[in-house]
Amino acid sequence: GENVEQHPSTLSVQEGDSAVIKCTYSDSASNYFPWYKQELGKRPQLIIDIRSNVGEKKDQRIAVTLNKTAKHFSLHITETQPEDSAVYFCAAFKTSYDKVIFGPGTSLSVIP
Amino acid sequence: DGGITQSPKYLFRKEGQNVTLSCEQNLNHDAMYWYRQDPGQGLRLIYYSQIVNDFQKGDIAEGYSVSREKKESFPLTVTSAQKNPTAFYLCASSGAGSYNEQFFGPGTRLTVL
Numbered sequence: 001g002e003n004v005e006q007h008p009s010t011l012s013v014q015e016g017d018s019a020v021i022k023c024t025y026s027d028s029a030s031n032y033f034p035w036y037k038q039e040l041g042k043r044p045q046l047i048i049d050i051r052s053n054v055g056e057k058k059d060q061r062i063a064v065t066l067n068k069t070a071k072h073f074s075l076h077i078t079e080t081q082p083e084d085s086a087v088y089f090c091a092a093f094k095t096s097y098d099k100v101i102f103g104p105g106t107s108l109s110v111i112p
Numbered sequence: 113d114g115g116i117t118q119s120p121k122y123l124f125r126k127e128g129q130n131v132t133l134s135c136e137q138n139l140n141h142d143a144m145y146w147y148r149q150d151p152g153q154g155l156r157l158i159y160y161s162q163i164v165n166d167f168q169k170g171d172i173a174e175g176y177s178v179s180r181e182k183k184e185s186f187p188l189t190v191t192s193a194q195k196n197p198t199a200f201y202l203c204a205s206s207g208a209g210s211y212n213e214q215f216f217g218p219g220t221r222l223t224v225l
Contacts, residue, residue: 046213089154099170101157
């Protein structure tokens with residue numbers, strides 16, 4: 001089945017710097033890659049997603065890139081702010097598999 | 113807040129007791145999921161259901177049971193067979209088909225005393 005790895009497990013950046021989180025997946029048939037943000041004590045919420053027919057997607061300060069050949073995708077946050085501090089989960093989804101496989105998460109701390 | 117609710121928010125259980133966690137959604141979603149989250153760890157899939165009266169085991173189904181008698185409801189029972197049930201439990205739902213966002217409930221924190 002699908003396996004999703006995520007690095008780093010923890011990340012600290014200064015406010016205003018960029019943060020990058022990287023994920024790899026094992027099943028080349030996976031075709032949808034969402035990213036979720038979970039603030040402390042709250043539920044995960046979708047922040048951005050990308051489909052396998054797209055190489056990059058951007059939404060304000062957040063961008064995601066996908067390299068299908070290498071089977072990895074990354075989340076980029078620019079101009080980080082303290083409210084970006086949270087745990088971020090990447091995930092992979094394959095239509096025929098019908099379930100989302102999550103990575104183990106990255107705890108991001110933005111230092112004011 | 114997304115139309116998916118879980119109750120109770122906190123639950124305490126004595127060892128050897130079964131307990132049922134509630135999950136309800138009014139989003140008309142076909143698919144529903146249960147995840148377990150331990151401190152500092154990711155989301156592990158317990159059970160999922162794509163349609164009423166049908167469900168499949170996830171990666172850590174042992175010691176858990178579910179039912180899907182109604183589209184809106186997907187309760188999870190943590191049985192006494194689950195050796196380490198203390199955790200944060202998240203329910204989620206999504207629409208049918210590909211590329212559908214999962215909406216999560218607020219979670220239930222279960223503590224075994």
